[in-house]
Amino acid sequence: MKDKLARLSSDLKNYNSVTVAFSGGVDSTFLLKYVHNALGNNVVAVTAVAPNFSPDEIADAIGFCHSENICHLLIHMGENLVGSIAGNPKDRCYICKKQIFSGLLAHPKLANTVLVDGTNADDVFDVRPGEKALYELGVISPLRDAGLTKDEIRTLSKEMGLPTWDKPAFACLATRIPHGEPITMEKLHSIYSLEKILHDLGFAQVRVRHHDTIARIEVLPEDREKFFDTALMDKVNKEARECGFIYAALDLAGYKMGNMNL
Numbered sequence: 001m002k003d004k005l006a007r008l009s010s011d012l013k014n015y016n017s018v019t020v021a022f023s024g025g026v027d028s029t030f031l032l033k034y035v036h037n038a039l040g041n042n043v044v045a046v047t048a049v050a051p052n053f054s055p056d057e058i059a060d061a062i063g064f065c066h067s068e069n070i071c072h073l074l075i076h077m078g079e080n081l082v083g084s085i086a087g088n089p090k091d092r093c094y095i096c097k098k099q100i101f102s103g104l105l106a107h108p109k110l111a112n113t114v115l116v117d118g119t120n121a122d123d124v125f126d127v128r129p130g131e132k133a134l135y136e137l138g139v140i141s142p143l144r145d146a147g148l149t150k151d152e153i154r155t156l157s158k159e160m161g162l163p164t165w166d167k168p169a170f171a172c173l174a175t176r177i178p179h180g181e182p183i184t185m186e187k188l189h190s191i192y193s194l195e196k197i198l199h200d201l202g203f204a205q206v207r208v209r210h211h212d213t214i215a216r217i218e219v220l221p222e223d224r225e226k227f228f229d230t231a232l233m234d235k236v237n238k239e240a241r242e243c244g245f246i247y248a249a250l251d252l253a254g255y256k257m258g259n260m261n262l
Contacts, residue, residue, distance in 0.1 A: 001152050008146040009038065017042045017113040021104060021139070022072070023053075024061030026150070027118030029164040030157045031143055035116070036070055045070050046110065048100045050077040051188050052085075052174045056196065064163075073110075075103055079185065085174060088183050090129070092174065097130035101137050116140045122150045168205040169257060177210045190215075190244040197239045201232070205255055213246035221254035 012018070012035060020032045022045040035043045047061045058074075065072035077100060084099055085092045105115060117134060119141035134141065143153065157165035173188045191208045194215055198206045203223055209216040217236070219226070227233060227250050240248035 001148075001156065004146045004148050004152070005156075008034065008142055008148070011142050011145060012038045015039070015114045017044075019044045019046055019104070019110050019113045019115045021101070021115060021117040022047050022061050022065070023118070023170075024057045024064060024164075025118065025170055026157060026164050026167050027120050027143060027153055029064060029118075029162055030153050030160070031116065031118045032064075032070065033068065033160060033162060035142075036068065041071070043070065044073060044110065044113065046073045046075060046104055046107070048077055048104065049074050050081045050100070051079060051185055052082060052096070052172050052183070054170065054173060054192055054195075056199075057170055060164075073107065075107060077103060082174075082183060082185060082188070086183050088174070088177060088179055088181055090179050092179065092183075093128065093130035093172075094133050096172065096174070098133035098136070101133060101139055105137060114140060116142055119144045120150050120153055121147045176208055181210070181212075186244065194240055194243040194245070197243070198236070201236075202226075207255055209251070215240045215243070215245040215248045216251050217248060218251045218255040224250065224252075224254050 018035050018039055020028065020035055020043060022028045022032050024047070032043070032045050045061070045065050047058060049058055062072065062074070081096065081099055085096050089095070101115070104110065115138075117139055119131065119134070120143045123131070123144065148156075154165050173191050174183050176191045177183055177187060187210050191210055194208045195206050198208070198217065198219070203219050203226075205220045205223075207218040209218065237248045
């Protein structure tokens with residue numbers, strides 16, 4: 001990790017001013033803090049606000065920048081973003097990222113800065129069609145270039161005292177809807193609402209997969225046994241109905257990153 005941090009520091013010295021695409025997750029929080037330590041007021045955090053992003057994640061991003069006294073811009077993408085991916089094609093993430101990062105780059109306050117994102121070295125082994133958009137737009141990924149993995153970033157985040165060091169992985173809400181199934185504002189709201197309820201019930205890592213009238217709930221494999229409680233099952237079933245689903249089902253295999261890549 002020492003050599004990788006040296007590479008990261010060396011790369012950052014090439015930039016006078018940096019804008020960090022900041023989601024509030026593990027990787028972008030570490031990157032933002034590291035860049036801010038290196039460049040001080042020459043760094044700006046920018047967060048896209050869109051219906052397919054959890055309001056809780058955006059709130060976390062705002063809170064972190066406020067606590068660290070980092071300049072933070074919110075760029076509202078609006079419902080047009082959802083409209084552009086409504087058909088939910090296989091290249092949905094590419095279309096979404098291209099539109100979001102094009103919007104970030106077009107902001108007048110971000111002129112003459114280098115835009116970086118939190119892609120890490122492990123991400124190259126995952127299915128990430130959106131990375132093509134970053135390449136086309138010239139967005140730089142310093143953590144990936146330095147070879148830093150997710151586990152290393154969590155370790156370094158813990159050493160730096162960052163609150164996100166053990167934060168569960170998150171993803172755009174649209175990833176809960178199978179390719180080919182339409183993406184609507186109503187579906188995104190149903191997914192977010194039920195996931196929030198499950199988080200409040202103590203499930204740290206949750207995915208609510210939207211299958212028309214069915215909410216397929218994924219929790220960590222070690223958390224599945226918590227559902228061996230009829231009172232909890234009744235509550236989750238009731239809450240799922242109130243969120244717009246007719247049925248609620250527990251995925252017997254549990255959560256695993258990339259479950260919807262099939």
